[in-house]
Amino acid sequence: MRGCWDRLMRLPNDLNKMGVLLSRVNNSRRGNSSEPVNTSQTVSRICVREVNNDHSSIIPVQNNERVLVPASPVTTYVERGYVSSQQVYNLLSAEDGQPALYDPYYILILDCRSTERYEESHVVTARAAVTVIHPVLGCLISCIELQKYSIILLYAEEGCSPVGSVKARKDSPDLLHCFFQLSGLGMDPVILLGGFSTFRAFYHFLCTPRMVLLEPERHTLTIYPSEILEEALYQGSASQASDYRIIKNLHITHVVNATANCPDAFPNMLCYLRLCLSDDAQQDLVEALPLASSFINSALRAEPAGRVLVHCSVGRSRSSALTLAFLMEHRRWSLLHALRWLKEKRACSAPNVNFLRQLLIYEELLFGSKLTSLNDILR
Template sequence: NKHSTHKGKGRKPEKTVFVKHDVLLHTCGSLHPTEPLAVAVVFFLTRKIKAGRCRTAPLNVSRHVWEPQHNIPYRLSNGTNKGSDYQSGIKPVISIVTPLSQGSAVQNDTAVLVPSVPERPVVRGGYVTAQQVYNFLNAEAGEPALHNPDYILILDCRSTERYKQSHMVTARVSLTVLHPELGCLITRSQLQEYSIILLYGEEGDRADEGFTPALQRIPVAYHGSSRESAGDTPTLQRCFFQLSSLGMDPVVLQGGYAAFSRLYPFLCTPTMILLESERRALTIYPSEILEGALYQGSARQASDYRIIKNLHITHVLNATAECPDAFPSTLRYLHLRLNDDTHQDVAEIFPAATRFITQALRAEGGRVLVHCSLGRSRSSALTLAFLMEHRHWTLRHAYQWLKERRACAAPNDGFLRQLLSYEERLFGKKLTDLQDIRV
């Protein structure tokens, strides 16, 4: 018996109990979280631990798994019932988490993660990816971007016939703004109202072949057909030069319309959106955090079956205490009843949330939507915890990644402090300063 050193010579325990540590963040060989021990031994060791006299020093890194208990309800729905399978309690006990696909934070009692730097997609200068455009369109910092006519100007530089067949939602035919002979058909001040001016052709390897916007930003005088070669210049390049000559800073969709429509066909339409009422009727989608895998949004989006279907969501992490699971009979849920309060304890839930997302993404075709009420604070805390553990990113890198994809993400100060502590638990030391990420 590995606990014989604690029992004394000739003493036989009269009674055993099932014990757990009274002191969180402590584990040692003397007192295992789930080891049956004599009552007297439990009292003896617990006093030593509380007094700080345990011969085995507490670990710098400890992990938690979840054991259903009572009083603090949560629900794990597997998508095969009506959501009646309530389990109760998410009280943590000290344990080691099963290794993740990219390595577990704790492979043994002393291991810590080695931080890594996010790998960015390769994007040529002056270009943006289809995922970036998707998140631009669905940005919700204040008024939803799609509902704001002055946020983004999208110019379809393909033929009019191709535009009529299908185009990006809210896009305009380039000829209606930039004519090859008449020049720019709207004023410079109107152009300056837009936060983003986006151009796209048919395919990246055709419409913009050999064209590098970053190398073409030169102050040239370009007025319609003033260049003899204007008629021979591809439409996308001509539009780019016209806008640049007016002092604008347009960007080009990498891969063209083909790349975007393949990934986001639900944001493409043959209809031309002109009226404000038509804009406000457009659906705002959750932000895409990991391409084709992880999304973050609001409770309203999580309850819109069209969004769930179009994004092929299979798992939902509900981080609210106030919003029910919308589709428990068809989707798998983890419902963590959290309040958006600086005193809400979320650190003990991070491992469970991370494990749920990881297991979902391991499944074939698995896609996860993490949501709270507005998709800003509680959901952001859980997404950040996942990125830190699963991708081995520091809080600073994870926060930067999230903000680039969801500008409205803003975990409250209490959550940020707990994320800082979680970072120290994962990596064995503090790597991020709160001032580096405070909004």
């Protein structure tokens, strides 16, 4: 462990060996700007000091000085039977080999508002509830067909009232009708907390007037990176990092590129940390972990606060290791807590065993003791 600590505290000058590249641009373009910035002041160079300036929290245990005090993640309570807008966003962004949304039976979304409101705009792939649960005729889809869906989601225009309450019966009777009809058929539907208006306020780019139901139509949809920290930290793939619509809609300002070969897509528009990493058993992360952690933290604490996208090729292993390092160091979460949080937001996250072992060493350096074992995270 001492050898790893010595290397962390002695970042080499020649970071070309690892492929660390930081691209800096004029900070005046940050915020909600949606257009690329063309500037002749862009500089791409090896730069350690600018991204590795926050090691005060990593103190060598051998000197009997301070170490981080572990904290537990604090989650917003969501009543059983409801899902938050962020949870729905991550459901729509879920990937496992291919985007889950491409599967017509992945999620059945029922818009329980009026037909007119549905036709104006609705959550992508949603169906008007009356095409499934008719007010008079009842369920128009067989139970066998309904059971094929992994998730059934309902939403009204607004509303957080408990199902069955007087206020809920008054505010969204059509939603309640659908909910109890489906429940009576043995289904387990969930309700979007806050309704369509809340979801659209955060994720307007996932709302559309188009009806998208069939598999070929679904393959035309844009799949977004997972939101790890709300309106702050995202994790995804190289293709998502090179999609201008995604960068614009998420207001990304900073990118951690952990690929070996994919170039930075918008060097004149965004601030990049380039870490040329391989997803294999030989890749050393001892320099990459604190660099990425500090870079992300600096971006999120900037004025105005930035938004960071961490990506590798498919957003599973390398990007997960870097995200976990940040959550451990700057949220003070154990590796086990950080990994559980990440898997909840991005189910396909899967750092390779080599990376997990290095993250366990990093955890011990940060907190002064082992908080997690390899068995904890592999079982």
